[in-house]
Amino acid sequence: GDSVTQMEGPVTLSEEAFLTINCTYTATGYPSLFWYVQYPGEGLQLLLKATKADDKGSNKGFEATYRKETTSFHLEKGSVQVSDSAVYFCALSSSNTGKLIFGQGTTLQVKP
Amino acid sequence: GAVVSQHPSRVICKSGTSVKIECRSLDFQATTMFWYRQFPKQSLMLMATSNEGSKATYEQGVEKDKFLINHASLTLSTLTVTSAHPEDSSFYICSASLDMESSPLHFGNGTRLTVT
Numbered sequence: 017g018d019s020v021t022q023m024e025g026p027v028t029l030s031e032e033a034f035l036t037i038n039c040t041y042t043a044t045g046y047p048s049l050f051w052y053v054q055y056p057g058e059g060l061q062l063l064l065k066a067t068k069a070d071d072k073g074s075n076k077g078f079e080a081t082y083r084k085e086t087t088s089f090h091l092e093k094g095s096v097q098v099s100d101s102a103v104y105f106c107a108l109s110s111s112n113t114g115k116l117i118f119g120q121g122t123t124l125q126v127k128p
Numbered sequence: 129g130a131v132v133s134q135h136p137s138r139v140i141c142k143s144g145t146s147v148k149i150e151c152r153s154l155d156f157q158a159t160t161m162f163w164y165r166q167f168p169k170q171s172l173m174l175m176a177t178s179n180e181g182s183k184a185t186y187e188q189g190v191e192k193d194k195f196l197i198n199h200a201s202l203t204l205s206t207l208t209v210t211s212a213h214p215e216d217s218s219f220y221i222c223s224a225s226l227d228m229e230s231s232p233l234h235f236g237n238g239t240r241l242t243v244t
């Protein structure tokens with residue numbers, strides 16, 4: 017079945033460092049891909065998405081490119097802030113039912 | 129933007145009692161809502177798909193008699209954990225979809241259930 021695999025955390029960075037969180041997927045067909053962020057004690061917020069190959073999603077300085085050839089959707093940010101500390105989830109949706117399949121989440125800790 | 133409200137945010141109950149969690153779409157009509165469960169430091173697992181006016185569709189391994197879902201209107205879905213036990217303690221999150229063609233982009237803030 018469809019699945020999403022993320023790099024294990026926690027990822028600890030200093031402020032203004034470059035961030036990469038790897039995400040790869042397995043799916044039949046052509047899924048839509050998402051990154052969600054979960055701040056402590058809160059629900060999930062959509063960070064960015066891409067619906068077809070080579071699309072780049074971007075928001076708040078974060079970017080991810082839908083790479084069909086490598087089945088990847090890695091999250092990047094050029095300069096992280098302390099306020100970016102959160103859990104990041106990669107997810108896919110491969111049908112019109114609206115169901116999302118999530119990766120295991122990666123905790124990001126940014127230190128001043 | 130669209131907002132999904134989930135209530136309560138935290139609940140503590142005794143083993144054997146039932147707990148109801150509400151999920152409301154505040155500024156749009158949600159024909160479909162989804163209920164997820166999140167264990168500590170783990171990912172979200174889809175429990176069931178709630179469809180307005182019809183029975184919920186449960187994922188494999190989820191007990192439908194234990195986790196009762198009702199989607200009585202286009203803005204409200206409820207999840208009732210019946211005869212709760214300590215192993216039901218978890219973080220429950222709902223999400224709402226505008227229509228069947230779009231992925232659920234709007235999540236509630238979740239409910240932390242603790243069963244003592």
